[in-house]
Amino acid sequence: MNKTIMATDKTGAAANALPSDTEAFIDANAAVLGLTIAPEWKANVAMFVDVARGMAARIEATGAATASEAAPVFTPRPLSPHAPK
Amino acid sequence: MSAQPLPSGAREIARAVQHGDVSAEEIARAALDTIAARDADIGAFTDITVERALGEARAIDTARAKGGTLGALAGVPYAVKNLYDVAGISTRAGSKINAADPPKTADALLVSRMATAGAVLTGALNMGEYAYDFTGENAHYGPSRNPLDTARMTGGSSGGSAAAVAAGFVPVSLGSDTNGSIRVPAAFCGLYGLKPTYGRLPRTGTFPFCDSLDHLGPFARSVDDIAFVYDALQGYDPSDPVCAARAVEPVTAAIAKGLDGLRIGVATGYFRVDADTGALDVLARAADAVGAAQDVDIPGVAEARAAAFLITNAEGSTLHLDRLRRQAVDFDPETRDRFLAGAMLPAGWAIAAQRFRRMFEDTMRGVFAQVDVILAPAAPTHAPLLGQKTIVLGGREVPLRANMGIYTQPISFVGLPVAAVPVCEPGALPYGIQVIAAPWREDHCLRVAAALEAAGVDRRNRASA
Numbered sequence: 001m002n003k004t005i006m007a008t009d010k011t012g013a014a015a016n017a018l019p020s021d022t023e024a025f026i027d028a029n030a031a032v033l034g035l036t037i038a039p040e041w042k043a044n045v046a047m048f049v050d051v052a053r054g055m056a057a058r059i060e061a062t063g064a065a066t067a068s069e070a071a072p073v074f075t076p077r078p079l080s081p082h083a084p085k
Numbered sequence: 086m087s088a089q090p091l092p093s094g095a096r097e098i099a100r101a102v103q104h105g106d107v108s109a110e111e112i113a114r115a116a117l118d119t120i121a122a123r124d125a126d127i128g129a130f131t132d133i134t135v136e137r138a139l140g141e142a143r144a145i146d147t148a149r150a151k152g153g154t155l156g157a158l159a160g161v162p163y164a165v166k167n168l169y170d171v172a173g174i175s176t177r178a179g180s181k182i183n184a185a186d187p188p189k190t191a192d193a194l195l196v197s198r199m200a201t202a203g204a205v206l207t208g209a210l211n212m213g214e215y216a217y218d219f220t221g222e223n224a225h226y227g228p229s230r231n232p233l234d235t236a237r238m239t240g241g242s243s244g245g246s247a248a249a250v251a252a253g254f255v256p257v258s259l260g261s262d263t264n265g266s267i268r269v270p271a272a273f274c275g276l277y278g279l280k281p282t283y284g285r286l287p288r289t290g291t292f293p294f295c296d297s298l299d300h301l302g303p304f305a306r307s308v309d310d311i312a313f314v315y316d317a318l319q320g321y322d323p324s325d326p327v328c329a330a331r332a333v334e335p336v337t338a339a340i341a342k343g344l345d346g347l348r349i350g351v352a353t354g355y356f357r358v359d360a361d362t363g364a365l366d367v368l369a370r371a372a373d374a375v376g377a378a379q380d381v382d383i384p385g386v387a388e389a390r391a392a393a394f395l396i397t398n399a400e401g402s403t404l405h406l407d408r409l410r411r412q413a414v415d416f417d418p419e420t421r422d423r424f425l426a427g428a429m430l431p432a433g434w435a436i437a438a439q440r441f442r443r444m445f446e447d448t449m450r451g452v453f454a455q456v457d458v459i460l461a462p463a464a465p466t467h468a469p470l471l472g473q474k475t476i477v478l479g480g481r482e483v484p485l486r487a488n489m490g491i492y493t494q495p496i497s498f499v500g501l502p503v504a505a506v507p508v509c510e511p512g513a514l515p516y517g518i519q520v521i522a523a524p525w526r527e528d529h530c531l532r533v534a535a536a537l538e539a540a541g542v543d544r545r546n547r548a549s550a
Contacts, residue, residue, distance in 0.1 A: 048426030064441035071442035
């Protein structure tokens, strides 16, 4: 299976991600999501899943998952500009 | 025809039309004739709006003949990336799938604002499919070719937007930038570009890529023309929930302030690891030109890039989930597999990335307490050859598409305004510099960009000097 080396990834997070379970991950998710993945596409899809896994590991290492509020904050808008505040 | 050569810059054209030195129709016909004669070799346009352009131009000439007041951009030809809605045209967003949609019945808001200011729309421009692209290549419509060397990429995804301006078809164009799609093509094609602060320009009537990161902005051949157009585009619109309810903050006059009082730093660390020698040389030259002596090593940049990658992959793919189910074979293969992968990402990965976005915003607030502007490379190298799949960065061969945005992604991730500035030696391919400022300080970006322009960091036109 292909692997993508991300140029700035000096920790090797992406390169070291183990792809052994990636194919099973793809098959399971494709079934749940109703996606059909042609056999000839699968290696490339797996490569991108593994890249994302490396990226996610890098973010997880920052502690961001529990450390702060997510960036998109929803602000309810008034029904009209003249509605009472 | 006029005896004199026609003006070519946006402000020059508007001034000439307003003074009656040339008609808007003459300018429009010249642009349309040039596009008809040369675009087959460039591939910038997917739709040419001949009748609309001539109609808009004649309306300007008629208004002038009646003594009416003309808009600031009177008679300025322009074109837009084909993810902007244009009345009468299907919004392709670079795809085969959306090309089958009914023609739009109204313009995108920024197209309407250009029209109100008197600009003349010449057409819609080629782009990477659904904006998931850094190359300007497109399996359905062919590549946009770099006018500086048609064997090379324009960069993407706003490849046609850069090509149309670099080829001299139009003085200005509009593109979009989610992870670098204005800044990378500007760098490869030797142009100026502006990615304003996230939330500055309303995206109403444009086809999204990733709402959390999508920006719109202009390309031009001078800083003044960037400012000229940007000032006409500004203004709040509640239809875009991200658009900030801020007053218009014109930048044209601010440029004249020069560098006085600005603290300018140069990005180091992450931003120098994988840049090639040429990119590092032009960064040093740009820094010298504006007296930027302070190195700025921003912590967490690699993580910011990773988080931007995840948000883009997850959010962009969710947008296309139904198309992926029904018409996966109709996608450009270069985007299809990334979208399929993104559709499967665990929600926690994207949410953690959004949490890191808040953390990195705090980091950048701290950085901008120390400097007002940061210079950084726009891309790690110059324009690659069309069809090229890998590049060598930091001594390693890596996939081109996945790595061309390494310097732009962390910046747009937290919505900072950036001016792209070309830096070039005579006879060489251009590189691009990002001029990065704190949120809502586009004026700082453009003051430094103008200083770089005045210092002559783009030496292509000085070959015989």
